[in-house]
Amino acid sequence: MSTSYLAKNVENLKPSGIRKFFDLASKMDNVISLGVGEPDFVTPWNVIEASYHSLEKGYTAYTANAGLMELREAISDYLNKTFSISYEPESQVLVTVGASQAIDLALRAVVDPEDEVLIVEPCFVSYGPAISLAGGIPVPISAQAKNEFKITPEQIEEAVTEKTKAIVLCSPNNPTGTVLNQSELEEVSSVICKHDLLVISDEIYAELSYDDQAASIASINGMTDRTVVISGFSKSFAMTGWRLGYAVGPTDIIRAMTKIHQYTMMCAPTMAQHGALEALRNGNDSVMEMKTSYRQRRNLVVKALNEMGLSCHLPGGAFYVFPSIRETGLSSETFAQKLLEEEGVAVVPGHVFGESGEGYIRCSYATSIKQLDEAMKRMNRFVEKHT
Amino acid sequence: MEQKEIELLKLLEKNGRLDTVTISKMIDISPEEVEQMIAKLEKENAILGYSTLVDWSNVYEYEGVAALIDVKVTPVRGVGFDKIASRIYRFPEVKAVYLMSGSYDLSVSVEGRTMMEVSRFVSEKLSTLDTVISTTTHFILKKYKHDGIIFDEDNDDDKRIMVTP
Incomplete structure (x- = not known):
């Protein structure tokens, strides 16, 4: 054998x-x-064209580990304008290979062996495995259909142990489409603060909200310093195959994520970054x-x-x-x-x-x-x- | 209601064959309201007709040519360009007429079965009109895109894989 x-x-x-x-x-x-x-x-064609143009101009080398400075600035401006959250382009923004890589980096940056990380099911299939691969233990909470699959503060309270380090949230949600509104985010935040948890907030669908603009949990009072916001270009700009995402958050965590990124990925694809810059500038x-x-x-x-x-x-x-x-x-x-x-x-x-x-x-x-x-x-x- | 009317118009502009029930669900009103709204928009001349975009080059054995003609005219006191435009647009072979800024006045789109037919229309009908000073005829060699639709492209081709997370 x-x-x-x-x-x-x-x-x-x-x-x-x-x-x-x-x-x-x-x-x-x-x-x-x-x-x-x-x-x-x-x-959108202007994005494809901008990427072509960057290749023609010879932008085929690596970028800075954290991504093109212009792109990080554009991301920072966009988040500020849309969600009223502000991040320093130099130290609090990291451009990644899709939001998926950003989730992996965030987890690897914060999870110690045996740390528990809460996930709210039904959810995107990668959270649990990514937590396991980072050495942590995924602890699922079941959001209920009767609550339109919204997590409640009581459910978080019940799931928290002394080993709980973080919670992964996703609103608007894949697979349920559910969006947590401002007051629901506030309620959830108060339990999160009480237990001193970190939030990894997957906001990849935030731009695709149809009734009210989805809010970011990072904009809630007291949450900015304990939230890593993950997003990207795949869904809102129809750029899934470009593999371009980003993470923003507290300086120490983004720095730690950048460290892993630097050793394992170098940087996100340069031509995709040029396309993304055009998407943010003229894609609205x-x-x-x-x-x-x-x-x-x-x-x-x-x-x-x-x-x-x-x-x-x-x-x-x-x-x-x-x-x-x-x-x-x-x-x-x-x-x-x-x-x-x-x-x-x-x-x-x-x-x-x-x-x-x-x-x-x-x-x-x-x-x-x-x-x-x-x-x-x-x-x-x-x-x-x-x- | 205004907003829904615009939404309805945009949907129909893209696809005139979209059925009432589907539209009603998409814009969240009843099928009866959709019918009434369409009737109202037709009455107000916001909706003028329903046509089908045909790529004749894909129709077997169909022969046809199209040309864009730049026309310079002398405007007439009191009626400006409108009178001569109306003389031109009534010809059935004329598919579109626009008053233009720039070096000529009217842009005329003409379709015919052969180049000879279009040439004859220009030399015998169009250039002989009283106030027409000159015409420049450009034959269309190939249509790449028309009314927002790209020709020669398989638009239904879904390049995504079947099931993804």
């Missing part, structure tokens, strides 16, 4: 439940996918246009799902709806699998985002109206058959 060279903590990681559906869906024809966690728009109109389109599609899908008996709340942001499939009596997994096999519609079963996602599915509405209309027809037929 040959020796396994794999590290224990990697071997112990469960593969993502999303993979299975990807494999299934890719083998079939005529599938409408509501399983895609990224915009259906192509990056494109963002507004995409937002309008997402809002209309959200309205369409939420109405259609509720009409067919899959009840869901009107999510305030991101591009996901998270309807209940309990009426059908099927598990999330069975529902998603049968829906794919019988009607050729791919959705993601809720349980892959955490236990409290069982009984729900995630539908992404970042797909053309024509496809959405057809998907809703097929789902309606499916639900009628199974109830």
Whole structure:
């Protein structure tokens, strides 16, 4: 028997439940996918053009570890203008390879072995594994459907132990689309302050909020010094493939993150940074246009799902709806699998985002109206058959 | 209500075939209200018609040519350019007429079956009009983009992978 060279903590990681559906869906024809966690728009042309131009000009070398100074300044200005939070471009802004890298860096910068980090499920599939890889212990809290999947201060209170160091929050949320409003953020913040926790706040969908502008938890009184805000260009500017994100936060943490980044990544891709700079300078109109389109599609899908008996709340942001499939009596997994096999519609079963996602599915509405209309027809037929 | 009307117009401008029920869900009003709103906008001449953008180069054995013609004219006291413009835009082969700033006055878009047909229209109908001083005809060789739609591109091609977190 040959020796396994794999590290224990990697071997112990469960593969993502999303993979299975990807494999299934890719083998079939005529599938409408509501399983895609990224915009259906192509990056705005001015951004692509700016990146071309930077290449033509010969900007093909490394940038500073923390990213182009101009870009860090633009990020700082943007955050200040949009969320009233202010960060020094020199020491409190780090440009990363996607928000995903920023999350990894933040966790590795603060987690000691056996530290507990709270995550609010249902949530993005990477938080738990990233905490484990950093040597910490992910402690899930189940946000409840009856609260529109909003975390409550009491739930945090219950989950906190003396080993708890940090909490990962994500609003607007993937997969539920839920947005915590100002007063909800304040309530949550008071427990966080009481227990002296750090917040890693994934705000990648913040620009994509459709009713009120989503607030940043870092703007709440007393939170700036205990919050690392993670965001990026992927969702709002339709730049997922560019892999460009950023983190802002207290100087010591950003410095520690930059140290890891410097040894393991050097810097984010230079051409992508030039594109991102153009996105922040001249991309607002494109963002507004995409937002309008997402809002209309959200309205369409939420109405259609509720009409067919899959009840869901009107999510305030991101591009996901998270309807209940309990009426059908099927598990999330069975529902998603049968829906794919019988009607050729791919959705993601809720349980892959955490236990409290069982009984729900995630539908992404970042797909053309024509496809959405057809998907809703097929789902309606499916639900009628199974109830 | 104003805001919803603009939203409705923008949706229809992009896709005239979007059905009432879909629109009603998208902009969060009832299907009846959508119908009423469309009727009102048609009455107010905000909506003038519903057309389909055709890329004729993809239609088998269809022959056709289009030209843009710069026209210089002498404006007439009292009616300016309007009278001559109306003489021009009534010809069915004329698809668009604009009054322009710059070195000529009217920009006229003409379509015909052959170059000969368009040439004949220019020499026999257009340049012989009383107040027309000169015409410069530019034949369109290839359409890349029209009314915001890029031709020759597979617009439905989704390059994303099927399921992602």
